Amino acid sequence: MKVALMSFAHTHALGYARLLAAMPGVELLTSDPDAVTRPAGESGGAALAAELGVDYVDTYDELLAWGPDAVVVCSENTRHRAHVEAAAAAGAAVLCEKPLATSVADAEAMVAACATAGVPLMVAFPVRFSPAFTDLADQYRAGALGKVHAITGTNNGQVPAARAWFTDPVLAGGGAMTDHTVHLADLVDALLSGVPAVRVHATANNLLHPDAAVETAGIVTVTYADGTNLTIDCSWSRPASHSIWGGLTLSVVSDAGLVDVDPFAPRVSGWSESAANELALGYGPDLDEALLVTFLDAVRTGATPQPDGHVGVRTTAIVEAAYRSWREGRAVDVDPAGRPASAGV
Amino acid sequence: MTTVGLLGAGGIAGAHIAGWLQLGVDVVVHSREGAPKLVARYGGRVASSLDDLLAQCDIVDVCTPTFTHRALVEAAAAAGRDVVCEKPFALTVEDTEAMIAACADAGVALYPAHVVRYFPEHVAVHDAVERGDLGTVAVQRYDRQGTMPVSPWFLDDELSGGIVTDLMIHDIDFARWNAGPVASLRAVRSVPDESGTVAAQLVLTHASGSVSSIGGVWSARPVAFRTRFEVAGTGGVLRYDSTTNPTTWVNGGAAAGADGYAPKATLGESPYVTELREFLAAIHGGPQPRVTAADGLAAVRIVDAARRSLALGEVVNLDTSLDTTLEGAR
Numbered sequence: 001m002k003v004a005l006m007s008f009a010h011t012h013a014l015g016y017a018r019l020l021a022a023m024p025g026v027e028l029l030t031s032d033p034d035a036v037t038r039p040a041g042e043s044g045g046a047a048l049a050a051e052l053g054v055d056y057v058d059t060y061d062e063l064l065a066w067g068p069d070a071v072v073v074c075s076e077n078t079r080h081r082a083h084v085e086a087a088a089a090a091g092a093a094v095l096c097e098k099p100l101a102t103s104v105a106d107a108e109a110m111v112a113a114c115a116t117a118g119v120p121l122m123v124a125f126p127v128r129f130s131p132a133f134t135d136l137a138d139q140y141r142a143g144a145l146g147k148v149h150a151i152t153g154t155n156n157g158q159v160p161a162a163r164a165w166f167t168d169p170v171l172a173g174g175g176a177m178t179d180h181t182v183h184l185a186d187l188v189d190a191l192l193s194g195v196p197a198v199r200v201h202a203t204a205n206n207l208l209h210p211d212a213a214v215e216t217a218g219i220v221t222v223t224y225a226d227g228t229n230l231t232i233d234c235s236w237s238r239p240a241s242h243s244i245w246g247g248l249t250l251s252v253v254s255d256a257g258l259v260d261v262d263p264f265a266p267r268v269s270g271w272s273e274s275a276a277n278e279l280a281l282g283y284g285p286d287l288d289e290a291l292l293v294t295f296l297d298a299v300r301t302g303a304t305p306q307p308d309g310h311v312g313v314r315t316t317a318i319v320e321a322a323y324r325s326w327r328e329g330r331a332v333d334v335d336p337a338g339r340p341a342s343a344g345v
Numbered sequence: 346m347t348t349v350g351l352l353g354a355g356g357i358a359g360a361h362i363a364g365w366l367q368l369g370v371d372v373v374v375h376s377r378e379g380a381p382k383l384v385a386r387y388g389g390r391v392a393s394s395l396d397d398l399l400a401q402c403d404i405v406d407v408c409t410p411t412f413t414h415r416a417l418v419e420a421a422a423a424a425g426r427d428v429v430c431e432k433p434f435a436l437t438v439e440d441t442e443a444m445i446a447a448c449a450d451a452g453v454a455l456y457p458a459h460v461v462r463y464f465p466e467h468v469a470v471h472d473a474v475e476r477g478d479l480g481t482v483a484v485q486r487y488d489r490q491g492t493m494p495v496s497p498w499f500l501d502d503e504l505s506g507g508i509v510t511d512l513m514i515h516d517i518d519f520a521r522w523n524a525g526p527v528a529s530l531r532a533v534r535s536v537p538d539e540s541g542t543v544a545a546q547l548v549l550t551h552a553s554g555s556v557s558s559i560g561g562v563w564s565a566r567p568v569a570f571r572t573r574f575e576v577a578g579t580g581g582v583l584r585y586d587s588t589t590n591p592t593t594w595v596n597g598g599a600a601a602g603a604d605g606y607a608p609k610a611t612l613g614e615s616p617y618v619t620e621l622r623e624f625l626a627a628i629h630g631g632p633q634p635r636v637t638a639a640d641g642l643a644a645v646r647i648v649d650a651a652r653r654s655l656a657l658g659e660v661v662n663l664d665t666s667l668d669t670t671l672e673g674a675r
Contacts, residue, residue: 146540147538147540147542149535149536149540149542149543149544149562150535150544150545150546150560150562152488152546152560154486154575156577199658201531201533201548201660203531203548203550203556205483205554205555205556207481207482207483207553207554207555207578207579208481208483208484208577208578208579216483217483217484217556217577218556219484219556219557219558221531221533221546223533227535227536228535229533229534229535229544229546231533231546231548231558231560233484233486233558235483235484235577237483237575237577238582239581239582251488251560253490253544253562255540255542255565255566256566257564257566257568258490258562258564258568258571329529329660329662330659330660331658331659331660
């Protein structure tokens with residue numbers, strides 16, 4: 001199978017490239033033409049491809065002319081739409097880095113483009129492949145938890161330092177709320193089997209990084225159509241000097257009691273004398289690998305991989321509503337289709 | 346010798362009477378029910394009536410259900426007694442202001458028993474904030490989870506104010522202590538059902554721009570009481586989880602009530618003792634306690650706004666000019 005990787009802008013691209021290159025039956029070709037627009041000192045382009053030991057071409061035209069069966073899009077958030085549409089037009093199945101888009105309009109256009117081209121669209125939400133989460137979701141569906149009364153989640157991390165675009169509103173579409181709301185929104189979408197969000201409230205600040213042009217801390221509350229409330233701490237509140245990037249946790253209040261899930265908990269902890277920092281050796285499964293395997297299996301079989309573009313639209317709608325709420329200082333509605341009601345569809 | 350007149354004989358009265366007796370004060374108790382049992386367990390004496398209690402004591406400690414606080418605080422003030430009052434002060438801002446005015450007019454002290462400010466792990470993080478170790482506080486997160494209360498009045502919003510007013514007020518007060526006045530908030534709550542489990546989520550935006558997320562659970566299924574928090578600022582992050590801080594962990598050991606080894610709480614002084622000692626010292630002319638009537642009023646203003654937010658499903662703004670913390674209490 002021919003797999004193309006579009007852009008090394010998102011640092012997850014590096015992990016995907018290594019994993020794809022090692023997969024039997026996968027031919028990998030990469031391209032990262034926008035590397036020249038990155039600030040000096042940021043990795044990218046042919047040099048990074050050489051470092052990763054993967055094949056490289058200079059332009060996306062060459063990449064898509066190669067005739068890939070599947071394309072993984074890892075560009076800056078606001079460039080996702082153009083790249084997904086180009087990949088779909090080339091007839092390739094698409095896996096797009098999260099968030100799918102920075103507006104519902106873009107997300108819906110991407111879903112429509114893939115539908116028109118007859119190719120699957122999957123969004124890169126690897127945490128839902130965590131065995132701890134799938135077990136929770138399976139047991140919830142089997143009735144072991146009874147009713148879910150409330151959910152809280154944390155997705156805290158360091159302010160992304162390897163790539164400046166994460167804090168550039170033009171390229172990222174926003175800050176921590178864009179980056180760290182959607183993983184938990186995806187998990188709850190999976191847990192509640194796609195019950196749509198109906199109302200959103202958000203508040204945010206950039207007190208941790210006053211020079212940032214985007215919010216670096218935020219709290220988002222989502223109410224779903226079945227009445228379930230989800231509050232997400234999406235802050236980039238992990239100190240930059242910390243050796244561990246951050247983490248994600250999900251806490252569920254259910255009839256069966258209080259359940260906390262920490263997909264990144266499997267690790268041996270200690271202290272590094274040389275780094276003068278905490279040492280943590282994760283031994284959990286590689287969630288990115290599970291994501292890629294699911295995607296490529298779907299490409300082979302023609303199945304619709306989950307989480308699909310509709311999940312991408314619903315999670316994007318939550319983030320779009322969160323910004324509207326924060327801007328307007330009030331809670332806002334999201335209609336059951338996953339589109340903010342006042343957008344006037 | 347100082348005599349404390351304890352009103353009420355429910356759950357919090359037990360913690361308070363044990364604390365007062367440990368501080369060496371004389372305690373007289375009056376309650377509609379349960380006073381003899383409380384005294385038999387901890388010590389002290391039973392008063393025959395409210396008037397009898399007021400006649401015998403120097404300080405009144407109000408540990409009755411919230412909806413009775415105002416009348417009892419006013420009676421204590423009218424009798425010229427200094428007052429300690431369990432949190433929340435009252436169900437409404439109006440009642441709280443009346444209580445504060447009654448005590449001010451009578452020239453007696455009034456202190457709200459926001460005991461979380463005395464819990465050692467909370468003290469540790471607040472001291473770090475005060476020292477500036479965390480720099481500017483940007484995000485705070487609190488969870489307070491337990492089994493639903495046994496006394497039915499807690500579950501009646503008209504009598505207790507509900508989970509936000511009764512339970513989450515602890516973290517509301519503490520978040521405000523760390524990050525200052527609250528400018529706006531929004532609250533949501535689980536849909537009531539036959540299970541009885543209640544879960545609420547409250548998001549505060551402080552006047553400083555700092556944000557706080559507070560979760561509260563009253564679980565119908567019995568659960569171990571648990572608190573956790575994380576406070577993040579420009580200087581670093583501090584976190585605590587009561588479930589992951591066991592000073593003693595026993596695998597095996599004795600079942601509850603049986604012979605054998607079971608660890609007793611050995612974390613040092615009870616936060617209730619620390620709290621009541623500080624109130625007692627202040628009443629005797631010592632320094633102002635770390636929590637004052639103004640803090641108690643500010644907390645009631647916030648929970649009042651949270652209840653309006655729950656009713657409206659909307660953001661509620663607060664007038665931060667009303668959040669006047671007394672000198673010395675930060």
